[in-house]
Amino acid sequence: MLGFAAVGMLAYAVDLALFSTLRGPAGLGPITAKSLSFLAACTVAYAGNALGTYRTARTPGLRAYGVFFAVNLAGAAVQLLCLAVSHYGLGLTSQRADTVSGAVVGMALATVLRFWGTRTWVFRAEGRVGSWTG
Numbered sequence: 001m002l003g004f005a006a007v008g009m010l011a012y013a014v015d016l017a018l019f020s021t022l023r024g025p026a027g028l029g030p031i032t033a034k035s036l037s038f039l040a041a042c043t044v045a046y047a048g049n050a051l052g053t054y055r056t057a058r059t060p061g062l063r064a065y066g067v068f069f070a071v072n073l074a075g076a077a078v079q080l081l082c083l084a085v086s087h088y089g090l091g092l093t094s095q096r097a098d099t100v101s102g103a104v105v106g107m108a109l110a111t112v113l114r115f116w117g118t119r120t121w122v123f124r125a126e127g128r129v130g131s132w133t134g
Helices: 002-023 028-052 062-087 095-122
Strands: none
Touching: 002 028, 002 095, 028 062, 028 095, 062 095
């Protein structure tokens, strides 16, 4: 779990830094900025998990990356939903509100989904049936 958390923190830093840059100085809209920052963070997270955290349980090939991407896309949908509800539904349109809703609240909820999906479907060790704890 510590390896997953370390990789997740690195991917989170990439996501947050890129989102802030794209949303602020680059002037992109919140959904576009979050989508692009997600793609970059997803790639960093896959590399970190495949080469580090789950190196002994990884499934070689593009299938593993495809499933990993799908799990992370579901997590991104959670983040985007939080961002959309805050920005468009509640009218909280400042950069700070966008960051809190997408990169804090959304990320916390999405992390639970990503941890479960990654362990269950992407880097499943032989013999493990997808248990939450191992």
